[in-house]
Amino acid sequence: AKKTTIARLAELRASRIPISVLTAYDFPTARACSAHPVDITLVGDSLAQVCLGYSSTTRLTLGEMLHHCRAVARGTITPFLVADMPFGTCAAGPRDAVLAAVRMVQEGQVEAVKLEGGEEIVPHINALTQMGIPVMAHIGLLPQRHTSLSGYRVQGRTAESARSLVRTARALQDAGAFSIVLEAIPSPLGAYITEQVDIPTIGIGAGPGTSGQVLVWDDMVGTWGGHKAKSVFSSSLYYTPYDTILGLSVISVTSGKKWLVVWPRT
Ligand code: KIV
Numbered sequence: 001a002k003k004t005t006i007a008r009l010a011e012l013r014a015s016r017i018p019i020s021v022l023t024a025y026d027f028p029t030a031r032a033c034s035a036h037p038v039d040i041t042l043v044g045d046s047l048a049q050v051c052l053g054y055s056s057t058t059r060l061t062l063g064e065m066l067h068h069c070r071a072v073a074r075g076t077i078t079p080f081l082v083a084d085m086p087f088g089t090c091a092a093g094p095r096d097a098v099l100a101a102v103r104m105v106q107e108g109q110v111e112a113v114k115l116e117g118g119e120e121i122v123p124h125i126n127a128l129t130q131m132g133i134p135v136m137a138h139i140g141l142l143p144q145r146h147t148s149l150s151g152y153r154v155q156g157r158t159a160e161s162a163r164s165l166v167r168t169a170r171a172l173q174d175a176g177a178f179s180i181v182l183e184a185i186p187s188p189l190g191a192y193i194t195e196q197v198d199i200p201t202i203g204i205g206a207g208p209g210t211s212g213q214v215l216v217w218d219d220m221v222g223t224w225g226g227h228k229a230k231s232v233f234s235s236s237l238y239y240t241p242y243d244t245i246l247g248l249s250v251i252s253v254t255s256g257k258k259w260l261v262v263w264p265r266t
């Protein structure tokens with residue numbers, strides 16, 4: 001397999017070949033991602049919960065994230081390597097976002113960063129992409145804001161909030177994002193946003209109509225037994241830890257490719 005690039009991800013989207021994204025937090029899982037048809041390895045800040053035992057991703061520091069990114073980078077061969085900007089690293093503005101992201105690239109050895117947020121982070125995405133740091137956007141449910149959102153809830157359920165997410169997706173694309181994660185939104189909205197943007201959408205609980213799917217490693221293998229986790233794992237069927245709101249995730253093999261699909265259960 002060849003090294004995944006941003007151009008390759010655009011090609012996959014254009015040819016409607018599903019993009020597979022899996023999280024990794026250490027060297028062995030990074031190796032496993034490289035050994036399978038995973039297009040993007042994501043050092044998600046879900047690291048905080050599934051790997052470090054924190055109650056929320058907001059507890060994770062930049063230093064902790066860098067330590068895990070380096071381990072994942074050492075085990076990554078073919079997948080494109082993306083990592084979450086930890087909570088707070090962009091809070092003080094685009095300048096701080098750039099300084100933290102440079103550390104993610106230099107010390108963490110990742111290729112791109114992922115940022116949760118809406119139109120308020122357009123200046124940050126502009127600054128990062130102009131300096132040559134690729135950005136993956138992340139909208140819908142934003143776990144770093146679970147306190148202000150009063151929990152982990154499906155987003156975009158009303159017509160107004162759905163329209164706002166579509167606008168946001170376009171704005172983040174225009175700011176320079178190379179891809180966008182859609183978390184916990186109704187399936188039709190996941191498909192609609194995917195049609196409305198020109199960059200690959202990566203869903204988690206956003207239905208099967210996105211350009212790709214992302215799963216948390218520990219959910220996939222069923223080791224995560226924490227908050228909301230059912231982690232029912234039977235043959236190739238399993239639930240994400242969000243199964244109550246997100247639906248049933250299935251790994252199937254489409255044209256020889258491992259493909260992660262989330263089907264809404266309602
Ligand atoms: O932290 C994470 O693992 C993520 C993905 C689930 C999108 O942000």
Ligand code: NA
Pocket residue numbers: 044045046057084143
């Ligand atoms: Na995350």
